[in-house]
Amino acid sequence: MEFRYLPMTETDKKEMLKTIGADSTDALFSDIPSKVRFVGDLNLKKPANEAELKKELTNLANKNANLKEYSSFLGAGVYDHFIPSVVDHVISRSEFYTAYTPYQPEISQGELQAIFEFQTMISELTGMPVANSSMYDGGTALAEAVNLSAATTKRKKILVSKTVHPESRAVIDSYAKGPNLEIVEIDQVNGLTDLKQLADELDENTASVVIQYPNFFGQIEPLNEVKELIDQQKKTMFIVSSNPLALGYLTPPGEFGADIVVGDTQVFGIPAQFGGPHCGYFATTTKLMRKVPGRLVGQTTDEDGQRGFVLTLQAREQHIRRDKATSNICSNQALNALASSVAMSSIGKHGLKKMAMLNMQKARYMKQKLSESNFEIITQDAFFNELVVKVTGPVSDYNEKLLKKGFIGGYDLEQAYPELHGHMLIAVTEIRTKEEIDTFVKELGDING
Amino acid sequence: MANQDFPLIFERSKEGRTSYSLPELDIPEFDLEDEFEDTFIRKTAPELPEVSELEIMRHYTGLSRRNYGVDSGFYPLGSCTMKYNPKINEDVARLDGFSHIHPYQDPKSVQGAMEMMYDLQESLKEITGMNEVSLQPAAGAQGEWTGLMMIRAFHEANGDFNRTKVIVPDSAHGTNPASATVAGFDAVTVKSNEKGLVDLEDLRRVVDNDTAALMLTNPNTLGLFETEILEMAEIVHEAGGKLYYDGANLNAIMGYARPGDMGFDVVHLNLHKTFTGPHGGGGPGSGPVGVSKELTPYLPKPLLIKNDDMYVFDYDRPESIGRVKPYYGNFGINLRAYTYIRTMGGEGLKKVSEYAVLNANYMMRKLEKEYDLPFPQHCKHEFVLSGKRQKKLGVRTLDIAKRLLDFGYHPPTIYFPLNVEEALMVEPTETESKETLDGFIETMLEISDEAKNDPETVQDAPHNTIVKRMDETTAARKPILRYNK
Ligand SMILES: Cc1ncc(COP(=O)(O)O)c(C=O)c1O
Numbered sequence: 001m002e003f004r005y006l007p008m009t010e011t012d013k014k015e016m017l018k019t020i021g022a023d024s025t026d027a028l029f030s031d032i033p034s035k036v037r038f039v040g041d042l043n044l045k046k047p048a049n050e051a052e053l054k055k056e057l058t059n060l061a062n063k064n065a066n067l068k069e070y071s072s073f074l075g076a077g078v079y080d081h082f083i084p085s086v087v088d089h090v091i092s093r094s095e096f097y098t099a100y101t102p103y104q105p106e107i108s109q110g111e112l113q114a115i116f117e118f119q120t121m122i123s124e125l126t127g128m129p130v131a132n133s134s135m136y137d138g139g140t141a142l143a144e145a146v147n148l149s150a151a152t153t154k155r156k157k158i159l160v161s162k163t164v165h166p167e168s169r170a171v172i173d174s175y176a177k178g179p180n181l182e183i184v185e186i187d188q189v190n191g192l193t194d195l196k197q198l199a200d201e202l203d204e205n206t207a208s209v210v211i212q213y214p215n216f217f218g219q220i221e222p223l224n225e226v227k228e229l230i231d232q233q234k235k236t237m238f239i240v241s242s243n244p245l246a247l248g249y250l251t252p253p254g255e256f257g258a259d260i261v262v263g264d265t266q267v268f269g270i271p272a273q274f275g276g277p278h279c280g281y282f283a284t285t286t287k288l289m290r291k292v293p294g295r296l297v298g299q300t301t302d303e304d305g306q307r308g309f310v311l312t313l314q315a316r317e318q319h320i321r322r323d324k325a326t327s328n329i330c331s332n333q334a335l336n337a338l339a340s341s342v343a344m345s346s347i348g349k350h351g352l353k354k355m356a357m358l359n360m361q362k363a364r365y366m367k368q369k370l371s372e373s374n375f376e377i378i379t380q381d382a383f384f385n386e387l388v389v390k391v392t393g394p395v396s397d398y399n400e401k402l403l404k405k406g407f408i409g410g411y412d413l414e415q416a417y418p419e420l421h422g423h424m425l426i427a428v429t430e431i432r433t434k435e436e437i438d439t440f441v442k443e444l445g446d447i448n449g
Numbered sequence: 450m451a452n453q454d455f456p457l458i459f460e461r462s463k464e465g466r467t468s469y470s471l472p473e474l475d476i477p478e479f480d481l482e483d484e485f486e487d488t489f490i491r492k493t494a495p496e497l498p499e500v501s502e503l504e505i506m507r508h509y510t511g512l513s514r515r516n517y518g519v520d521s522g523f524y525p526l527g528s529c530t531m532k533y534n535p536k537i538n539e540d541v542a543r544l545d546g547f548s549h550i551h552p553y554q555d556p557k558s559v560q561g562a563m564e565m566m567y568d569l570q571e572s573l574k575e576i577t578g579m580n581e582v583s584l585q586p587a588a589g590a591q592g593e594w595t596g597l598m599m600i601r602a603f604h605e606a607n608g609d610f611n612r613t614k615v616i617v618p619d620s621a622h623g624t625n626p627a628s629a630t631v632a633g634f635d636a637v638t639v640k641s642n643e644k645g646l647v648d649l650e651d652l653r654r655v656v657d658n659d660t661a662a663l664m665l666t667n668p669n670t671l672g673l674f675e676t677e678i679l680e681m682a683e684i685v686h687e688a689g690g691k692l693y694y695d696g697a698n699l700n701a702i703m704g705y706a707r708p709g710d711m712g713f714d715v716v717h718l719n720l721h722k723t724f725t726g727p728h729g730g731g732g733p734g735s736g737p738v739g740v741s742k743e744l745t746p747y748l749p750k751p752l753l754i755k756n757d758d759m760y761v762f763d764y765d766r767p768e769s770i771g772r773v774k775p776y777y778g779n780f781g782i783n784l785r786a787y788t789y790i791r792t793m794g795g796e797g798l799k800k801v802s803e804y805a806v807l808n809a810n811y812m813m814r815k816l817e818k819e820y821d822l823p824f825p826q827h828c829k830h831e832f833v834l835s836g837k838r839q840k841k842l843g844v845r846t847l848d849i850a851k852r853l854l855d856f857g858y859h860p861p862t863i864y865f866p867l868n869v870e871e872a873l874m875v876e877p878t879e880t881e882s883k884e885t886l887d888g889f890i891e892t893m894l895e896i897s898d899e900a901k902n903d904p905e906t907v908q909d910a911p912h913n914t915i916v917k918r919m920d921e922t923t924a925a926r927k928p929i930l931r932y933n934k
Binding site: 005012019020025027028029032036037038042044047050054058061066067068069078082084088096101103104105111113115117121123124129130133140167170171177178220224247271272277289295297298302307313314315322323330331333336342346348354358360361396433434 | 454469472475477478481485486488491492495499500502506508512514516517519526529531542545546548549550553558560565572587598624626627628629633676704705721731732734749770773780782788791794806808810826829859881915917920923928930932
């Protein structure tokens with residue numbers, strides 16, 4: 001069998017073994033105790049040639065209903081936005097995608113500068129002075145923010161609104177077990193955080209309050225009121241998770257006094273790809289700069305005074321500080337951060353607001369249409385591009401029927417909120433047309449009967 | 450003000466330029482400002498660049514030319530397995546049916562994706578000899594933490610709350626002790642002996658009934674197989690501890706040995722290393738975990754299983770440690786790894802390890818003539834040299850690395866592992882030809898000559914790169930982490 005990724009010839013092998021002074025390559029494995037030496041062949045599918053494999057995988061891909069062929073109104077943290085062609089052309093440059101972490105700045109200025117630009121864009125969007133080079137995703141970024149707040153305040157109690165993405169809350173719960181944090185969930189009332197309960201729970205042991213903006217239901221949490229409550233407790237930190245696209249229209253969390261702002265830049269140039277890889281971002285105040293998890297790129301000069309970029313403040317990180325590091329993250333999401341940078345550059349300063357508003361406009365059109373068809377709309381207050389509608393049976397039944405009509409329906413809220421039976425969370429992005437919305441509402445109405 | 454020979458994207462920006470192509474509003478307009486309290490409406494637009502589409506391409510193409518990847522040249526960065534990234538992987542990852550599917554679609558509408566994931570799990574089970582695999586962890590470090598959380602859950606389920614220690618060799622990667630801390634353990638170091646292997650005496654000394662686990666990288670970060678691994682396993686298991694296998698170095702042993710057969714309870718793999726997920730300039734990665742039967746109940750949820758002919762996500766796992774990441778892991782990277790495994794098969798993967806080890810040993814024997822080799826036995830997929838001799842001449846390992854840049858190479862990993870002075874960690878990988886290895890060897894020998902005869906050339910390197918050595922001290926002392934107009 002020939003393997004196109006393996007260039008050594010038999011002649012090469014012989015020469016090399018001679019240099020090494022070994023009879024066979026097997027001799028190089030003699031340090032493996034014979035008791036655990038694996039014999040025989042791994043029982044895997046037979047190797048496939050390139051053409052055959054492409055066909056096989058294309059067939060597998062075709063078994064999936066994809067967002068290009070179906071009109072999707074599914075969001076809930078992962079969105080179907082337009083991806084400009086330039087994005088894939090840039091990230092397909094193999095100088096980017098076949099490189100690793102830019103440890104050698106002299107030959108990695110491209111990646112370093114791209115990250116520096118990403119940090120700047122995130123800082124601009126969130127209204128925070130410092131942003132890192134990326135985290136795995138929005139959910140783990142949020143969990144790291146929670147752990148950072150506990151380490152900084154030396155407190156254990158965390159208040160997390162139930163309007164935060166349910167999977168992010170699940171990840172927070174997992175990460176909180178290490179440092180033994182006490183996670184207290186704050187209920188939602190009409191799709192917004194119950195501020196009264198929040199006020200009751202906030203005390204001198206509270207490390208941080210976690211709010212999502214826009215929240216999981218698409219609604220706009222009153223960050224100003226939350227901040228006022230937090231300010232009654234010294235040191236308690238304000239953590240906000242934000243869809244960065246919404247920040248094209250909404251006042252950024254930084255202006256409301258957030259200490260840490262996190263989220264996912266999937267909305268900018270990253271396909272849904274079944275939930276990953278996406279790209280977490282992590283932005284903070286200057287005060288927390290030396291505690292930020294992950295890589296940071298800083299500007300400096302070389303020996304000739306030329307501007308350049310380096311990985312910096314590495315004393316926070318695992319490879320220097322080991323068990324005292326602020327996080328264990330090593331590999332991050334660099335290539336996806338690059339994709340988002342390209343998408344943000346493409347959308348640009350004015351395009352961003354326009355794109356955010358297009359999402360909002362279309363979502364309101366959806367709301368109006370649903371309302372005209374006598375659906376009960378749950379979302380009443382200010383919202384971004386998602387809204388909640390009540391249907392008369394299990395949402396999964398609706399989605400099954402919608403799929404047959406060419407639609408991917410909304411998220412079944414009952415999965416995460418048992419009290420919300422028959423509640424569908426519908427996302428409308430800029431690429432959904434009037435016609436798609438009209439037809440979707442009509443189909444939904446037909447199913448409703 | 451520093452010279453700026455390559456502008457930032459913000460410096461290319463000009464008011465009024467655009468590169469976006471948004472749809473027109475095809476519906477009646479709503480008054481948004483009516484709906485929002487004024488405080489929530491953003492007053493100053495974020496300063497994103499305003500550039501044309503061509504300017505974007507020129508900018509990023511320019512940046513790419515100021516970067517260096519495996520496709521640019523030899524990249525023997527130890528511990529990182531910088532092997533070739535197959536192009537078919539990139540193509541299939543971009544198929545609409547894989548790249549444009551939503552994690553919350555009805556599982557019935559994404560059976561193809563789930564079948565791929567299931568097959569990958571099965572393949573990884575076979576390769577590692579473990580009982581079950583979860584693809585959820587996003588990277589190696591997250592796999593480590595996931596594994597330790599499962600071990601913690603296991604001990605706690607046995608009413609064993611006093612196991613506070615995780616033992617980590619001094620040669621371990623930094624993520625090992627860091628993950629132990631994040632999982633709520635105290636990391637305790639075990640020393641290496643003069644052979645570069647874990648010192649069994651020291652291991653016996655540190656292991657006791659507080660021991661939750663031993664985290665072992667094998668082959669270790671010196672590129673050496675831990676020959677006494679079975680004795681180590683016994684020591685730890687006898688004390689009631691669990692064995693964690695950092696599988697970042699699996700490239701050395703595929704088809705030759707399996708963590709499961711060596712008695713390990715948890716293993717993580719780095720699919721972005723061994724299994725060709727591209728490194729992406731730092732990520733994204735994927736760090737699946739495999740577990741023994743005993744630890745299977747604690748795997749993150751949901752677990753992808755097969756029920757009759759349907760693939761389903763099983764959430765009904767009461768003993769699970771919960772979720773470690775939203776959705777189902779880095780699917781796009783897992784897909785690339787799967788494509789690679791299907792390309793190679795069992796026979797091919799074994800050859801991968803065979804050649805990875807052959808290449809490393811060949812280079813090691815050629816280079817030991819001029820560079821100090823602290824551990825002379827056969828290595829596995831990588832080896833660690835010491836720049837001790839050159840240091841005596843005033844040339845440090847950092848200088849050698851910088852000098853390599855002048856010859857068009859990416860340098861090896863330097864100053865890691867920490868238990869070797871002036872370390873140079875070389876991992877050639879199996880995808881490099883003998884000619885490439887010979888070229889690099891020749892250059893290394895030439896640099897060694899320079900160190901003797903013309904040390905300044907090495908000390909002042911690099912000479913040919915677009916920028917010279919960077920002032921990292923100022924960067925850290927007065928951090929500039931974003932562009933300001
Ligand atoms: C031995 C070893 N363990 C763990 C890791 C961490 O993996 P990741 O960067 O994917 O988090 C690495 C990566 O460099 C490694 O070399």
